[in-house]
Amino acid sequence: MSVITIERKILEKNDEIAAENRALFARHGVFVINMVSSPGAGKTSILERSLERLKGELKVAVIEGDVQTDLDAQRVARYGVPAVQIVTRGGCHLEANLVRDALKNIDLSGIQVLIIENVGNLVCPSNYDLGEAMKVVVASTTEGDDKPLKYPAMFRNASVLVINKIDLIPYVNSSLSTLRGNALQINPALRIFETSCTTGAGIDEWCSWLAERERTTG
């Protein structure tokens, strides 16, 4: 069917641009992560806590992807880091060319880590390489422990899983060990962190690991 062919062409073109982005990041020694999750899992909150924690240690820039509004870029810009908002106007995921365009507004020579916060969507962003070093999927405890089984591509394509809102575990019908088990069943290589942006739990461990990754590969 022709639609599949065209979808394939879009993905091929996307992969080409993603490779160019990746080469650009390598030339500047910038470590890039692509954060993905359901809407409201807490990507922006984790980002805010991480920017607080990494201040003075790592030079970070942020690209925010949203269907509509620049609310997230506003939140992030308060932490004094370069922040660019991509508004997709209905588009359900970021593509490599949108990131390439956003990069025109960031001085890569001045930063060490670029965090791209994708559109909140557990399906579509899994297919689109942006040129990142790794995808980080955020899953909150309130979403239920079955999400890795129901949205396997996202968990398979990610290198890191951040389980967020662990402070809410006592109040939800969801098991942390079942969630971990389901995630590892889909992707046994996942590095898992457990965080709460309300209590601050786990943020230090996640940020230390990120800084260590940057030192190793940046």
Next chain:
Amino acid sequence: MSVITIERKILEKNDEIAAENRALFARHGVFVINMVSSPGAGKTSILERSLERLKGELKVAVIEGDVQTDLDAQRVARYGVPAVQIVTRGGCHLEANLVRDALKNIDLSGIQVLIIENVGNLVCPSNYDLGEAMKVVVASTTEGDDKPLKYPAMFRNASVLVINKIDLIPYVNSSLSTLRGNALQINPALRIFETSCTTGAGIDEWCSWLAERERTTG
């Protein structure tokens, strides 16, 4: 750009089939809702509580849409209602032709209400008419109160908003009145219910309204 044209053709074709589905539902006097939300907002839990509450009052059938697994159809089938699972295998939304195919497994003359639970995704399902009488968007308090502003198409295209997990309000940095206000700013005609599947709050009000709608239009 050719991609846009093809996307338009897909949507036109989808709308044609949705109109056929709608005519079929009308012939059988079946009231159909299309439930949409982020992954893990609680669509299936609301469905389970609703099936309990409506037992003996309304004959309900369910079509479940998921990227992978038939976990949800299994959950729903326990309530003794006809349940058909559509597995999209990576597809990020249901389309009218998938629903048409699923209908071959349901005896429409034996039911009054058909509930279609869409793939968990706040973006893509908003564009695809399935032939439903109305879209019901579920938003949970744990997702934050800004979601209507960030995913406006879904809230604009829905007739009903169910705010779920209201029992978690004391534990999250999210305001019920801000969420309601943001939703009504995007769609002033939204009928809003507030529910908790843990405490059962609001389920009776929602189900009474649904039964009343069925009586009026079915």
